[in-house]
Amino acid sequence: xxxxxxxxxxxxxxxxxxxxxxxxxxxxxxxxxxxxxxxxxxxxxxxxxxxxxxxxxxxxxxxxxxxxxxxxxxxxxxxxxxxxxxxxxxxxxxxxxxxxxxxxxxxxx
Amino acid sequence: xxxxxxxxxxxxxxxxxxxxxxxxxxxxxxxxxxxxxxxxxxxxxxxxxxxxxxxxxxxxxxxxxxxxxxxxxxxxxxxxxxxxxxxxxxxxxxxxxxxxxxxxxxxxxxxxxxxx
Numbered sequence: 001x002x003x004x005x006x007x008x009x010x011x012x013x014x015x016x017x018x019x020x021x022x023x024x025x026x027x028x029x030x031x032x033x034x035x036x037x038x039x040x041x042x043x044x045x046x047x048x049x050x051x052x053x054x055x056x057x058x059x060x061x062x063x064x065x066x067x068x069x070x071x072x073x074x075x076x077x078x079x080x081x082x083x084x085x086x087x088x089x090x091x092x093x094x095x096x097x098x099x100x101x102x103x104x105x106x107x108x109x
Numbered sequence: 110x111x112x113x114x115x116x117x118x119x120x121x122x123x124x125x126x127x128x129x130x131x132x133x134x135x136x137x138x139x140x141x142x143x144x145x146x147x148x149x150x151x152x153x154x155x156x157x158x159x160x161x162x163x164x165x166x167x168x169x170x171x172x173x174x175x176x177x178x179x180x181x182x183x184x185x186x187x188x189x190x191x192x193x194x195x196x197x198x199x200x201x202x203x204x205x206x207x208x209x210x211x212x213x214x215x216x217x218x219x220x221x222x223x224x225x
Contacts, residue, residue, distance in 0.1 A: 035216070041147075041200050042218035086152065095141060095206070097214065099152045 003027050006087050006100035013107050019074040021103045023087030026068065033097065034061050034072045035086040043086075046072070077107045112136055113205050115217040122193055123225055129189045130220045132203030138183035139205035143214070144176075147200040159186040193224045 004025045013019055023032070034046040047054050047061040049070065054061050058077075063070040074081055087100040112135040122128050132142055140161045145153040157178050158166045165178035177189040186205075190197055200221050204214040 031213075033214070041202075041221060043202060043216040045214070045216060048213055088153075095158065096143070096155055101152045 002101070003098050004087055004089055004100040006085075006103050008103060009101065010104045011106070013077050013105070015078060015107055015109050017077050017107075019077050019081075019105065019107075021072045021085050021087075021105070023070045023072070023100055024068060025070075025087075025089050025098075027089065027098070028092040029065075029068075029089040030092050031090040032063055032070050033086075033088040033090070034070075035088060037084040037086060037102070039083070046085075074105075079107045079109050082106050113139075113203065113215045113217040115201075115203060115220050117220060118218065119221040119223075121223045121225065124194055125192055127189055127191045128193055128222060129187055130201055130203075130222075132186045132188070132205070132217050134184045134205045134207075134215070137205075137207045139186075139207065140183060141206045142180060142186040143204045143206075144178060144186070144188050145202040145204070147202060147219075153202060156188075161186075190222065193222070195224045198222055198224045 007022045032049045036044045036046050049061055049063045058075045060073040084102040084104050086102045088097040090097055114133045116131045120128055142159040144156045146156050147153050155168050156171045159178045159180040161180045161183050167173045175191055180186040200219050202219045203217040207213055
């Protein structure tokens with residue numbers, strides 16, 4: 001069992017739909033990252049959370065430390081949101097990140 | 110925001126040659142940088158942790174003599190793939206920690222290596 005699990009693995013949506021990607025983890029963490037990777041490969045850090053909720057534009061990220069679960073929401077999805085979304089956690093001890101396998105999102109016009 | 114650059118963005122080389130990839134933190138000092146490798150359809154795999162002024166710490170299964178890491182300054186870490194072979198073809202990504210903020214990592218855009 002992976003320490004970080006994402007669901008779904010693949011997600012196809014129509015433009016305008018509300019999207020949710022989930023991340024569950026099994027270790028104690030000090031922070032959780034949501035990353036976006038476009039087809040060209042470059043990675044953009046979307047959020048870094050240690051508690052509560054953050055919002056940036058159409059993106060919202062929440063984390064429940066007790067339940068060891070985080071969600072990434074995209075409102076009014078757009079084809080340019082098509083990318084792989086990766087959840088990564090920084091364990092309480094050490095400096096390394098542990099990555100989920102990613103969620104491939106495709107938003108069709 | 111903090112910016113991390115990588116150079117080159119892509120490289121094609123012949124089998125047996127060595128390739129150097131640079132990772133720079135452009136507007137902050139990074140005492141710690143990480144090197145990752147990503148194969149198609151897979152997630153990032155940590156190769157090594159690079160600490161300024163000291164030897165890198167390699168993950169299990171990563172050959173330190175094949176993947177040479179040098180972190181000679183607070184803004185530059187290099188990864189040299191020595192005697193590259195086709196199986197080394199991959200996407201290499203670095204990230205940098207800003208100061209002592211271990212929770213915050215800034216990622217470079219990646220370097221795509223193709224070994225013929």
